[in-house]
Amino acid sequence: MNDNYSDNILNEFVIPHIAFPQDTIQQKKILAWHIVSLKKEDLLFSSAFAFSYQGLIAGINTVQIEYFAKNATISQKKELLISMLADYRMKEVFEIAKLMDDDMGENISQNQQRVKNVQRYVFDNLPVFQF
């Protein structure tokens, strides 16, 4: 029983884009909520490929991105920057953030603002993400 738990938890950390199915936007939203709830260090455990998933980017918060910029590996940073520079991906990211705001209540743009700030932070500190 414990082994199953630990396996699931491990997968959620390392391959969140697989542990949480990413077929629909609702499923992507669930991944985003999972990522938001993580501690700042936990984001580093994700494989670099996970950063190409919109659900994960929609879940990154400001504390996590600062820690990520200071500690993440080249491959993780590269993948995140590629996603951030791709307009079609970011469009979907904002859609997910909007759904998250909708879950919280009416006229709430907290998550959308968060994603915007994260994106701005990455662009402000482009030398750190560009290799």
Add this chain to the structure above:
Amino acid sequence: MDTNNLYQSNNNMMTPSTNAGGVFGYDVEEKKKEIEKITQEVREELMNKWKKTYANAQIFPAAIESMHPEAVDFLLNFKLVSVYDAIAKQAGLDSVGRNFLPEIVWQIAQSKNWNALDQMLEEKIQLVHSVHVMVANLLQENIVSKIKVLSEKPYAKKIVSSSGVSKKEVQLAIADALLKYPEIAQQIVTSESIKLQFSPILMRPSIKNWISDFHGAMGAGKHSPIDRGNFLFHSENAKKLNAIDRQKLGMILKSLDEQTPLKIDEHGPAVVFEVVPTAKNEQIQLPANNQMIQSEDVLPERDVFASRSLPEREISVPKIPTAIAPKAPIKEPVSMSEKAESFFSVPNSKPPIGSEHFNEQKVVEVEKKEIPLPKEIFAPANVQAPIQNIATISPATAVRTVEQQSVQKTPISQPSVEKNPAAPTQNDPNFMSDDMLYQMMQERAQKNVVKSKNNLSGKISFSSPQKFAVEKEKKSVMGKPVAAPVQKQPEQKQTVQAHPDPKQSMLKTASINSQKSSPFHIKPSSGSYVHNLSEPKVEKNMVDLRG
């Protein structure tokens, strides 16, 4: 069948867990706690693995890696996003103008060109001068000045090793580093052993020994770069170095003279050499030479190789003359408590009285004093060629040269042990134990000293059966008594008696040469066909063999 009883019995069979949340024994709170606990365990495990895997992984591009870490930390603070926003709002900048601000700040921070802010702003953003000044002031006050302060702070770079132990690097001049960490003196700098000026044995190429060598050659105190260059390229020890080793040694000497800071790993402690790759030295192997050999763990040579996985060339002590080789392994008379001042004083290579090196030095001195005197030297077979050449020059010079060669070569060459096939292990140095070998060497050294004392008759004897024409002539001249009966000298013993006056002997030889037709007289030594042949005609230096 009573169903109530059955229910009761079934109910009794179910063993609810402690703190049961109901009849089914499932407590949500308990499960939550359990999952949290497992999550924490997985997290810790992942963190440990991550630290090990990405201990020294590159996190920043090279340009940012070279910046002060505190300055980078400051620049990566998320609050700066709002600071840029505020400055842009205050100056009335649009989003494009606002996005130039962090770019300019990063450029200044990387180039450390703190006065270029105005110029960069003017180049990037088209604004009225007053707005420029305002933006520049705001950036200067809020960000640039702070980065400048942080960048100029001395810092210790932390490197996490793969084992999870963090490495701490500090920047210190070599003199300060030696004072703070005396162990650094024993750090190996180059690969080959070095010969110190007043030391008979080869020493480890440690920082301390190199500094001793440098001060011995160039004197203590400050030196110019030309002096250092001369030492690095022309001194006896340094001229043999490869480019990488020379570069490393140059760093040490520069730091010694000019107090330039070197990177010191506090956990070693050891100097961290950053060798710039050049076209000549494509292959760089730094860590190997950075290995420390502590003076306390001085081991016999073989044990050193066995215990440390260093390449043999690194600590291979070149062949010490076997006659004076110490029984014990080469030990440096260095104590860890030795003060760093001694590194900068002119080296006193005399080992302390009573130490084993003191006795070795005595032996060498005795040999040096007594070996040059003998006139008859028994040279080993492998030194024949140079000796034959010597025979053609003046005897005095020959004696001197042979002395030098015997001093240089005799100890290096293995003793000519007579091979006894019946007992190969008794006399063969390859099969002998160290103790036996050492005893044998000692005996031979003593015998050599005694021989050299006794052989003062002025004779030079060569083991080679071959003779040069000059030798033959000399022999013929010397052994040509006019009327006395000729004493047959044994042919095996070939001695060349040095004439008391070399000039006269040379003159005599020259006069004899002029009288004789030719010294190159070829005569077949054996063979039946020889008898049928007539004597060849010799005209000057031409030999007619046609008969």
